[in-house]
Amino acid sequence: MDALKDEVELLLKNDNLGRTIKDVRNTLDLLINARNKVAADPQAAPMGLAKLQTPAKQTLDSVHESLKKINGRANKYSKALDKKFKDKPLPGTENDALSSHPSLINRAIAMHLLREGQFSVASTFIEEAKAHPPHPEPTAGTPNPYLQEAHDNEVANGAFDSKKLQEDFAEMYHILHELRENRNLEPAIIWARDRSDLLESRGSNLEFELCRLHFVCLFVGQDEYGYPTDSTEGPMRAWEYARREFVPFSRRYAREVQQLMGALAYYENVADSPYRMYFFNDSAWEEVATSFTREFCSLLGLSADSPLYIAVTAGAIALPALLKMQNLMSLTRAEWTTQHELAVEIPLPPSFHFHSIFVCPVAKEQCTDQNPPMMMPCGHVVCKETLDKLSKGSKFKCPYCPGESLPKEAKKVFL
Amino acid sequence: MANLASAKLDAESHLLLDQTLLQMPLQLARRNLKTAQRYVERDIASVTKDLKAAVAAATKGSATQADALKALDKMIATMKGLEKKLVTLQEEEMKIHRSSKARIEHLEELYGMQSLMDVKYDGWSRTRLSRLLVDYLLRSGYAESAALLAKEKGIEELVDVDAFELCVKIEKSLREGHKVQEALNWCQDNKTALKKIDSDLEYQLRLQQFIELVRAGTSKDGGDDVVHDADEDGDQGYDTAKLLQAREHAKKYLLTPPAGSTDIGLVGRAAGLMAFDSDTEVEPYKTLYSQSRWSDLAALFLHTHNSLYSLPGRPLLHIALSAGLSALKTPACHSIYTSVSSNSASSTTTVCPICSTELNELAVNVPYAHHSKSIVENDPVVLPNGRIYGRERLKKFNEKVGTEKGWVRDPIAGVSGKRWREEEVRKVFIS
Numbered sequence: 052m053d054a055l056k057d058e059v060e061l062l063l064k065n066d067n068l069g070r071t072i073k074d075v076r077n078t079l080d081l082l083i084n085a086r087n088k089v090a091a092d093p094q095a096a097p098m099g100l101a102k103l104q105t106p107a108k109q110t111l112d113s114v115h116e117s118l119k120k121i122n123g124r125a126n127k128y129s130k131a132l133d134k135k136f137k138d139k140p141l142p143g144t145e146n147d148a149l150s151s152h153p154s155l156i157n158r159a160i161a162m163h164l165l166r167e168g169q170f171s172v173a174s175t176f177i178e179e180a181k182a183h184p185p186h187p188e189p190t191a192g193t194p195n196p197y198l199q200e201a202h203d204n205e206v207a208n209g210a211f212d213s214k215k216l217q218e219d220f221a222e223m224y225h226i227l228h229e230l231r232e233n234r235n236l237e238p239a240i241i242w243a244r245d246r247s248d249l250l251e252s253r254g255s256n257l258e259f260e261l262c263r264l265h266f267v268c269l270f271v272g273q274d275e276y277g278y279p280t281d282s283t284e285g286p287m288r289a290w291e292y293a294r295r296e297f298v299p300f301s302r303r304y305a306r307e308v309q310q311l312m313g314a315l316a317y318y319e320n321v322a323d324s325p326y327r328m329y330f331f332n333d334s335a336w337e338e339v340a341t342s343f344t345r346e347f348c349s350l351l352g353l354s355a356d357s358p359l360y361i362a363v364t365a366g367a368i369a370l371p372a373l374l375k376m377q378n379l380m381s382l383t384r385a386e387w388t389t390q391h392e393l394a395v396e397i398p399l400p401p402s403f404h405f406h407s408i409f410v411c412p413v414a415k416e417q418c419t420d421q422n423p424p425m426m427m428p429c430g431h432v433v434c435k436e437t438l439d440k441l442s443k444g445s446k447f448k449c450p451y452c453p454g455e456s457l458p459k460e461a462k463k464v465f466l
Numbered sequence: 467m468a469n470l471a472s473a474k475l476d477a478e479s480h481l482l483l484d485q486t487l488l489q490m491p492l493q494l495a496r497r498n499l500k501t502a503q504r505y506v507e508r509d510i511a512s513v514t515k516d517l518k519a520a521v522a523a524a525t526k527g528s529a530t531q532a533d534a535l536k537a538l539d540k541m542i543a544t545m546k547g548l549e550k551k552l553v554t555l556q557e558e559e560m561k562i563h564r565s566s567k568a569r570i571e572h573l574e575e576l577y578g579m580q581s582l583m584d585v586k587y588d589g590w591s592r593t594r595l596s597r598l599l600v601d602y603l604l605r606s607g608y609a610e611s612a613a614l615l616a617k618e619k620g621i622e623e624l625v626d627v628d629a630f631e632l633c634v635k636i637e638k639s640l641r642e643g644h645k646v647q648e649a650l651n652w653c654q655d656n657k658t659a660l661k662k663i664d665s666d667l668e669y670q671l672r673l674q675q676f677i678e679l680v681r682a683g684t685s686k687d688g689g690d691d692v693v694h695d696a697d698e699d700g701d702q703g704y705d706t707a708k709l710l711q712a713r714e715h716a717k718k719y720l721l722t723p724p725a726g727s728t729d730i731g732l733v734g735r736a737a738g739l740m741a742f743d744s745d746t747e748v749e750p751y752k753t754l755y756s757q758s759r760w761s762d763l764a765a766l767f768l769h770t771h772n773s774l775y776s777l778p779g780r781p782l783l784h785i786a787l788s789a790g791l792s793a794l795k796t797p798a799c800h801s802i803y804t805s806v807s808s809n810s811a812s813s814t815t816t817v818c819p820i821c822s823t824e825l826n827e828l829a830v831n832v833p834y835a836h837h838s839k840s841i842v843e844n845d846p847v848v849l850p851n852g853r854i855y856g857r858e859r860l861k862k863f864n865e866k867v868g869t870e871k872g873w874v875r876d877p878i879a880g881v882s883g884k885r886w887r888e889e890e891v892r893k894v895f896i897s
Contacts, residue, residue, distance in 0.1 A: 100538075139482050152827070156602075160603075175611045357824075363787055399793060
């Protein structure tokens with residue numbers, strides 16, 4: 052990296068057209084000088100011009116010279132670049148499974164822009180994509196992409212409901228903005244209350260958490276807009292709020308509500324009380340904002356972080372390993388995108404694991420819908436194919452314990 | 467321990483996608499320099515010539531003072547013009563180098579991070595995504611969105627919006643305007659570079675010009691004077707002037723196919739074209755007359771443009787995305803059964819990016835990731851309905867929804883779902 056930096060620094064400081072311009076200006080000076088002399092003295096013309104020849108040639112040569120020098124520097128930089136990326140070829144593009152679905156990629160991008168709150172870019176993009184729909188290109192996996200265009204052109208023909216999505220995300224950003232910037236819980240609480248049943252059945256405490264935070268704010272002496280009020284009034288207002296709002300929570304969150312009410316007893320020195328953690332939690336706002344985003348996206352059936360971001364990041368992490376594999380496989384003329392399963396394991400950080408994975412301990416293969424995991428009465432799990440092989444239809448022994456069972460006693464399980 | 471290893475960030479191998487990031491400005495700088503060179507050569511040659519002539523005239527004594535002044539003024543004007551042109555080019559050059567510097571610094575940040583879990587990596591990777599998106603948008607011809615996105619993200623120095631502007635314009639003039647002139651000008655500007663990569667773009671453009679001339683010459687209804695055509699020469703209404711022009715054009719441009727051309731018969735076929743009307747059903751002439759040749763030309767231009775700047779054949783976004791889809795995809799992502807470990811039904815799990823609407827259909831055609839070991843939550847238990855949960859997660863969910871003591875509910879079914887006695891939850895062994 053440093054080598055590259057040095058080269059660019061030289062290009063910026065010394066070896067650029069500034070050099071050439073200087074030489075051009077020298078020539079100009081010579082010419083203007085000569086002209087002045089000739090103008091002043093009519094007799095000097097032949098002499099002056101003749102005298103001009105050699106120095107003019109010199110300066111003109113140096114113009115060429117400087118250009119050569121700049122070119123040389125650019126070449127050096129180019130070599131340094133080549134050296135840096137010599138062992139980093141880009142993966143081959145022959146088997147790009149995505150080129151046959153440009154509309155799907157466009158849809159993913161449009162949704163990404165919307166969920167990132169870049170509404171103006173998103174709408175410009177959707178307009179442009181509508182005006183020039185992309186052209187699917189055939190690839191190995193999809194030799195005839197045009198056949199699929201009907202469902203593929205959602206962005207182009209407007210079936211992709213960007214408006215609805217934009218409204219949804221606009222609401223989300225409005226609520227988040229109020230939460231983060233203005234410390235205003237009101238819009239979030241209204242949102243959560245409207246979906247109270249839904250959130251509750253999902254096992255989400257969002258509504259209660261928001262209300263609790265509101266209680267805390269009042270308690271430590273902030274009014275609805277986060278401005279400090281007379282602190283002695285705080286606990287009183289919090290108590291009023293609790294009496295008014297906490298009734299629906301009293302059954303499910305009895306313990307938490309009790310704790311909050313208990314804190315009221317320490318209203319004079321809550322910072323030293325056992326209830327301290329509820330009242331002085333700096334990350335509370337960020338936590339609430341994060342859990343709000345998650346619930347909001349989940350209710351739309353979307354993941355909380357942009358899938359495009361996660362996938363591209365995972366892709367960059369996976370590329371070196373994939374590339375190595377591709378090189379190996381091209382020797383055997385197999386292509387990695389036409390297989391059902393990648394040939395090598397790609398180590399991704401734990402934050403990139405979402406589904407549980409079941410690999411049959413006997414067959415060493417991942418389970419699929421066609422070959423689901425089956426649990427024997429002893430509690431051990433193998434895949435269906437293994438089970439069929441082991442049992443051949445009759446009573447068999449579990450490969451992991453002495454337990455014996457009939458194949459029909461095994462039960463399909465879901466991870 | 468395994469987690470630590472998989473989160474390690476190896477900056478050097480992580481730069482795979484970023485080669486073009488630095489190559490592009492270098493190519494732009496080189497082109498800029500070439501232009502400068504062309505100006506310099508031309509103007510200096512002219513000044514040298516003028517000087518020589520002036521000296522010769524002066525020494526012969528045939529030149530007056532006025533003549534000498536005139537000659538000098540001409541040289542001065544030439545050099546001043548050159549200076550002005552170079553100053554403009556230098557501004558451009560410095561802009562390019564500054565962007566190179568910004569890019570190197572951007573890549574260098576990566577060397578300061580050790581872990582993929584680093585918050586800084588998250589930010590860096592988001593910038594990378596924006597870069598790749600802008601690149602994709604530019605390549606797809608969505609220049610306005612690209613410029614807007616670059617601006618909003620403040621990454622103008624990391625992307626090449628300006629460089630693509632011309633490219634997009636030319637591509638459009640071919641695809642939509644059915645005009646070759648702009649593309650031909652571009653070929654002229656990049657003549658040597660195109661020769662180096664054996665491009666036959668210019669030849670194809672010239673061929674198209676020829677086809678259009680023949681089309682204009684043979685079309686019965688396309689001519690200006692349809693009515694009179696029949697009387698003139700009795701020549702079936704052909705526009706002979708146009709056809710003659712076509713022949714001249716072919717002589718001039720088409721006789722020698724470029725070195726890179728693999729299609730030797732092309733000239734012959736093109737010549738045969740003159741014998742057929744533009745609505746002919748006869749192959750290969752029908753194909754040559756076809757309007758779809760224009761979009762082929764546009765595609766060829768894009769392809770040539772991209773290889774000239776050593777851009778990869780497909781957008782980098784495709785490369786990163788298809789690798790990512792595969793690395794993340796599991797058999798569960800397109801299963802007909804609800805995934806217990808990642809779904810949108812309960813707040814105990816997060817939605818997997820491949821299952822999310824954005825990418826789900828795209829991922830249908832890519833292979834899923836290889837795993838040699840099961841990955842399950844700690845202490846897995848199974849409900850009577852066959853769903854497997856980590857004991858802790860199940861417990862937490864039931865606490866949150868306030869399930870009655872001694873009972874258990876399935877998070878996917880929610881509070882209104884069936885409940886079971888705790889004893890019915892069984893331990894399951896997954897190895």
